[in-house]
Every structure is written in C-alpha cells, then in structure tokens.
Amino acid sequence: MQIRLDKYLADAGLGTRSTVRKIIKQGLVSVNGQFVRTPDHKVDITSASGVRVEVSGKEVVYEPVSYYILYKPAGILSASRDGRERTVVDLVPEPKRRDLFPVGRLDRDTVGLLLITNDGKLSNRLLAPGKHVEKIYRAVVAGRLPEDAEQRFQEGIDIGDETLTAPAGLRILGSMTKDRFDCCISEHGITAGSSDDFPEEVSEEDTLTEVEVTLTEGRYHQIKRMFEAMDCCVIFLKRLSMGGLLLPKDMRPGEVRKTGYDALVRELGILP
Numbered sequence: 001m002q003i004r005l006d007k008y009l010a011d012a013g014l015g016t017r018s019t020v021r022k023i024i025k026q027g028l029v030s031v032n033g034q035f036v037r038t039p040d041h042k043v044d045i046t047s048a049s050g051v052r053v054e055v056s057g058k059e060v061v062y063e064p065v066s067y068y069i070l071y072k073p074a075g076i077l078s079a080s081r082d083g084r085e086r087t088v089v090d091l092v093p094e095p096k097r098r099d100l101f102p103v104g105r106l107d108r109d110t111v112g113l114l115l116i117t118n119d120g121k122l123s124n125r126l127l128a129p130g131k132h133v134e135k136i137y138r139a140v141v142a143g144r145l146p147e148d149a150e151q152r153f154q155e156g157i158d159i160g161d162e163t164l165t166a167p168a169g170l171r172i173l174g175s176m177t178k179d180r181f182d183c184c185i186s187e188h189g190i191t192a193g194s195s196d197d198f199p200e201e202v203s204e205e206d207t208l209t210e211v212e213v214t215l216t217e218g219r220y221h222q223i224k225r226m227f228e229a230m231d232c233c234v235i236f237l238k239r240l241s242m243g244g245l246l247l248p249k250d251m252r253p254g255e256v257r258k259t260g261y262d263a264l265v266r267e268l269g270i271l272p
Helices: 005-011 017-025 120-127 149-155 178-187 222-228 261-268
Strands: 002-004 029-031 042-044 053-055 058-060 067-072 111-117 135-142 169-175 208-215 233-242 256-259
Touching (some): 005 017, 005 029, 178 233
Antiparallel strands (some): 002 042, 135 208, 135 233
C-alpha cells in the first residue's frame, strides 16, 4: 500500500498537512536516504524491505493505528478536542496522530481507565451493546442504600429511559469514613465543591458506602442515575477495568502508556 508523503508525516504526528508540506518543500525530508521535496511522493508502507523516512536526520515511524491506556484524571473532558478546555487526547504526549479519540467517555470528574486510539473497529466492538463487554467501577455513594440494592441492580432499574437498565452487578464493599473519603479524592486532585458532582462538604454524620459496579452498557450518567433512583448520590467514581484490561496499579492520574494491538486484544479478552 502506498500513501502520500505528506499524509505519512501528518499521520505520524508531525503536524497538519499544510505544516508538513512546508517541511517537505524546505528539503528537510528524506525517504530511504534520498531527499524529497514533493508532498505527493508515494511511500510504500507495506514494503517487505521496509521504508525509512527521516526529518532533519531523525527517523519518523508510521503507524496505521495507535493505542494508549490513560489513567484519566478529574476535570478533563472525554473528547478528541475542545476549543476552550483540555481533553483526554491533549494528555497524549507529542508526537501523536491527529485522529485519536477516546473509546467511550467518562464524566468530567470520573477517573480511571480510558482507552485512546484511532481504531474505529476496535472501539465499535468494545462499545456495541450486543458485545456485552463488562466495565467495572469503584464508587463512593452518599445516602443509605436500600437492603435490596444488589437485587435491584441485577433486575434492572428505571432511570427514566424507555427501558430498564440491563442487568448489572453491585457489590457493597463497606462503609467509608470521612477521613478516608477526603484522602481518596485528594489523591485524585479533587476538592469538595469542585463541581456539581461533589458536595461542598461531607460531614462525619453522612452515610458513605464504597461499592463496586459492573456494567455491560454505557448510558448517559448511568451509574449516577441508577443510585439516584434509590435516593443516593455518587460522590466519587473510578473505572477499574474494561473487559479483561485492568487499570495498572502502578499508574498515576494523568499518566499515559502506549500499547500494541496484540497486547491490548489479549488483555481485553476479545477476538481479533
């Protein structure tokens, strides 16, 4: 397969098409040791012998698809780009492709595992309702949970949509003290009152419960709405896993790690 040189460089994260065309015309780009000044020069990306493209003497490697694991921090939009605020794609270090996007979304103040890629087929397989890919979350809930909360999650909950939620898992991990909650949100750079999702103050008298939720669908604000239907409020939410892919324990909020297709599919536990 052959592609234009300007597309090769733009896809590799060297800039926009117009930017890389200027670089090419300045005589800074070589292909297999020969300097090229024409943006439409064809580069064979499937050649058995390989191709070597250099800009100012530094090799530029082309990847048709890219995959990143992000520990999403609080306060960042799950979007490809935004004219006013930082997005999860902005956290991917340069050079990076311009067609990256997050697989699904996490609310602004939800933290945890998020995949970023330009692989639309993989994204569809992970997000399609019929695939039933499990996503596991850890949450802190304010308010007293009903005794049948776990059963109601399994049966489906009316959150105001046309249909009940799909059967979901709820595991009650235990009560949480105010001090532990304050430590938890502090570790993630969250302060009380930082958004509508976080109350101005959590008192010692408030009932806080730590839970684990397993979903196979992803409706708008779904976990928050499920607990609201039981007169409770989610005040902290973290995604731990997607399929068999776990958020690495040694990652910190805001950290990004590049991974490969084979390793990612193996961890996710889905067929290639």
